[in-house]
Amino acid sequence: MATNTKASSKTRKITLIGIFAAISTVLMFFELPLPFMPPFLKFDPSGVPILLSSILFGPSAAICVTLVKDLIHVLSTTTGGVGELADFLVMATFSIVVGLIYHKRSDAKGVALATIAGTAVCAVVGALANRFLLIPFFSKIMPLEAIFAACAEVNPAIDGLNAYILFGAIPFNLIKGLLLAVFTFLLYRKLEGFLKSYIRP
Numbered sequence: 001m002a003t004n005t006k007a008s009s010k011t012r013k014i015t016l017i018g019i020f021a022a023i024s025t026v027l028m029f030f031e032l033p034l035p036f037m038p039p040f041l042k043f044d045p046s047g048v049p050i051l052l053s054s055i056l057f058g059p060s061a062a063i064c065v066t067l068v069k070d071l072i073h074v075l076s077t078t079t080g081g082v083g084e085l086a087d088f089l090v091m092a093t094f095s096i097v098v099g100l101i102y103h104k105r106s107d108a109k110g111v112a113l114a115t116i117a118g119t120a121v122c123a124v125v126g127a128l129a130n131r132f133l134l135i136p137f138f139s140k141i142m143p144l145e146a147i148f149a150a151c152a153e154v155n156p157a158i159d160g161l162n163a164y165i166l167f168g169a170i171p172f173n174l175i176k177g178l179l180l181a182v183f184t185f186l187l188y189r190k191l192e193g194f195l196k197s198y199i200r201p
Contacts, residue, residue, distance in 0.1 A: 052187060052191075054102070058103070063095060123177060126173030
């Protein structure tokens with residue numbers, strides 16, 4: 001009986017992770033530009049199911065959800081897969097931080113603390129991803145001067161690479177992380193009982 005119960009719990013876990021991956025994949029199509037941000041940096045809510053999966057099942061599950069989502073989206077990429085790789089690095093790091101902290105404090109305050117800490121780390125990793133992945137890729141398609149000129153149209157402070165990182169990439173990922181943190185926290189509070197009862201043996 002114990003074996004059957006354990007198998008049933010594992011099946012429910014795999015099912016829910018699959019649902020999170022499907023939802024995250026769909027949500028990634030809903031991109032929104034943010035005011036004063038470079039035009040190619042857009043927010044999408046696909047990180048919410050990723051963070052929820054990290055809270056419920058740990059970072060490894062969240063990384064799987066992120067990987068599935070980005071592999072599907074790479075089929076229709078406009079960045080040669082570089083954008084999806086950057087997204088994977090940022091969200092995988094975010095989910096690792098969230099999962100590890102929530103494991104130490106498994107309550108609503110733990111979710112708030114974990115997502116805020118994850119946001120800070122997300123900003124650093126996002127800045128590095130833009131510096132070493134996205135900008136080098138786009139510079140092969142478009143001259144850096146043209147890239148920064150396009151950014152300056154929405155934010156005149158962005159007049160070079162360092163300014164792009166400081167006034168574009170870092171604030172974008174802070175805003176993105178905070179929005180994901182708020183949405184994740186609200187959904188967690190709303191669905192906590194159901195989700196925990198669903199995966200409980």
